[in-house]
Each structure stands twice: as structure tokens, then as C-alpha cells.
Amino acid sequence: MRLESAPGFPATGTPGLFWLGQAGFWIDTGAHRLLIDPYLSDSLARKYAGTAYPHLRMMAAPVSVAALPRPDLVLVTHAHTDHMDPETLGPLRERFPDLPFVVPAAVEEIARDRIGPGAKLRPVQADDRLVPLPGLTLEVFPAAHEVRARDDMGRDRFLGYGIAVPGVRLYHSGDSVPFADLDARVQRFAPDIALLPVNGRDAVRRAARIPGNFTLEEARHLARECAFLVPHHFGMFAFNTLDPGAIDAAAARSTTPRIIRPTAGHHLRIGH
Template structure:
């Protein structure tokens, strides 16, 4: 008998209503953020909505059904991407489907015809083939580069999934992004192991909010790995993150982690943290 799926705290039309209300009440001194599952987050700041690495379909479950690596869902889908008609920017940190999903991105782009799309420049051909867009449409970024889109500035940070992999021109295929807006700096890691020098790259940004994976690196899963809970807490503390939120768990049964291990480690180290429920929102405001 199949176990009941994890239900989001907020989902569908109710979640959409929250996002719309937030966008219609712009604030400069705070921002709202929602966890949409896996590594997907939605940030609303000052009337703009930024969607980070969304996976809002069942494409992987369908793709791997009847194989020796089934992607059995643990949680309900938070929202149909066609409901999100208020998005200004969307990102893909790398080419894995839970970060670059045509079944999410195509409906999203249909209802947001002016949406801007941030990707690693190294992945342009693959990305455009997958979502069937014009080669000039995505905005490409590499490490040691930045790009300004609307009020957001994106800085490219190499990710090791499982290695820092580059194309023949030396451009990163797996990336994280530091996003600067107003007085805030948010780091979304994409998928990455903890590697030597990552903390040094991030410290100068004085990160307010770090969004880090916790599912670990388990070769028997036969997928690329990530930081585990202890490593995520170490990195957050080392870079002085004002808050850290974990991601990349509770989506697929074969590739998940217990967020309580993360919370325990964060409490032990005195690292401010928040474990979000699916569809949950927090309003982030700098401490006085």
C-alpha cells in the first residue's frame, strides 16, 4: 500500500493568492520567500518575483517508471506552473531535470511572456534544445561574472556536482548564484558538494540567506551528490550567513534526507536556520 504523500502547508490557488498579495504590497526593507519543493524557491522583493530552479511536474517520475531507478514521489506538487503568471525571472543552475524541467518551464514561460531566464552560459545549447527556445533567449552567466536583470544582480559561483565541470571554453556547467537586491545577498547553491575554497568565494558577499542542499553524496543512489546536513551547517556558519534554509529533500524516496539532522546540527553550532514546510513562506528582514 502506497504511503500518503507529504502535503504542502500552502498550495495551488491558495499559494498563488499569497504570492499575488505579496507582490501587490512591495517593500524595500524585507522580502518574502517560499519553498516550492526540491531546490525550488520563489522570492518576492519590491514588486518583483524571482523563481529559483523550479521543478513543478512529474516528468522524472514518468521518465523513470518501470526502470531500476524509479523516482517515487514523497510529496504532492506544490503548484501548477501555469498558475504562476507573475514571475519576472527564472533560473536553472544546471542541466539535471529537477533544475531544468521543460514540463515546468514551458508552461511558466507561456503565462509569463516577458520572463527572463538565467542559465550557465556553458549550457546554452542543451537548455535551448530542451525547452525549444531561440538560442539568443537565455541570459548566460559564468563564474567571476555578474549580470543585472531588473533590480537583481546575479553573480556566478562554481558548483561541484560532483566536480567543478567546465566546457572547452572553461565555462562552468554547474553553478550557484549569489543574488543581490536592495541591501540583501542571497546564495542559492544549485547542487554542489562542499569543496575547498567555496567558503572563500562566498565570504565577501556577506550572505544574508543561504539556500543549501542536505541530501548528501551516496554513490549507491547512482546520481550526483550534494552536501549533507553537517556540511551545509558548516558552510553557513563559516560564511556568516544570517540564516540558512535547507533544500533538496522530501521529493524522491531514493534521494532524500532527514531535515531534523540539519536542524540538530544547526542548533548545536548556533547557526540561525529555518526548516520550511512545502509551500511555506517566511518574510526576511535584516536584524537591527
């Protein structure tokens, strides 16, 4: 398998990944177009203006909501606004009223409020396995954004997704840290490409109620059997990022998996 950087958005029907910033990706499998956790607005900058953590963008949105083609499916991992953004998902629903959104069942009410009335929601929970599109299997993973939070019914508030189509398997962890059984789940799914956050965590952010994620080394270990690790959740907010140079340095040392740092405005073309 090859993963090669090329400028611009992937052409329809050409397998590839386009990083939207933070944890957001456009994924074209060649037969399906998926959108995961898109944050394409400045809603958090407005919400936190004048605070200690103003959430100012370090990178501009590489595409506007109005310029996005119609995806076949939108996947949302959890309810934090940089993953479930009303100013991105709401306008997307308005443009495409029949567009299906896969959301954690534990936060379905929040999702309906943010995406809008009449949204076509498909609530899921950990261990679900479904075929939302012909030829595409979706496996739902639990995630732990520092903690594995659940609702009163025991359903996980944070999820990840395994995407399987003929010829390629991808795993997007959502926001997560290592926890019991995650490693075994990922190895059973056996992804070719892992999309994992690498901004880490520390006591200062935890004290400010900013939950963290995998460190780069933890992400590399989880993806050790994958062909490629594509890091994300960096370069968006100055208080919650990782120096891209650290990713490049790790990429120079790592052969399994190969670490490919995504670049805004470029896509990663998937080839064989």
C-alpha cells in the same frame, strides 16, 4: 533580520521565500520576483518508471505552473531535469513569451531545447556579475555536483547565484559539494541567507550515477557567517533525501547560522 514562516504564497511586494520542493524557490525581494530551479511536474517519474529509481514524488508540487504569477526573472543552475525541467519551464515560456531565463552558458543548447524556441535566454558563466533588473545585482558562482564539470571552453556546467538587493543578500549554491575556493567566494559575497542542498552523498548513489551534494554539516559550515541557512534538496525522491528530523535536530543546536527548514505550502517572510 528575521525569517518567519507564514502560510501560503508571499503577497506581491512582501519580501519572502516560497519553497517549491527540491532546489526550487520563488523569491520576492519586495521589488523583484525571482524563480529558481522550479520542478513542478512529474516528468522524472515518467522517465524513470519501472527502474530501480522511479523518481516518484514524496511531496506534491505546492503550486502549478498555470497558477504561478509572472516572475521577473528565472534562474537555472544546471541541466539536470529536477532543475531544468521542460514540463515546467516550457509552459512558463508559453505563458510569458518575454520572460528572461538566466542559464549556464555551457548548457545553453540544452536550455533552448527544453525551454523552447524563441526563449529569451541570458547565458552566464562563473564570475559574471550583472544587473538583470534595476536594483538587483546577480553574482554567478561555480558549483561542483561532486565534480566541477566544464565544457570544452572551460565554462562551468553547474552554477550558483548570489542575489543582492538593498537590505538582503541571498546565495543559492545550486547542486554542489565543497571544493577549493568555494568557501572563500561565499565569505566574500557575505550572504544573509544561504539556500543550500543537504541530501549528502554516498558510494551507493555514486555507483548508481546519482551525484550528491553537501551534507547538512558541510552546509552549516559554509553558511557559518550567515544569519540563516535554509536547507533544500530533501523530501522529493526517497532514494536521494535527508530525514527532516535530522534538519530539525541540527536547527535546535545551531544558533549561527539559524537553520530554518522550509515547509511546503508556507513561505518564509523576510523582515528586519
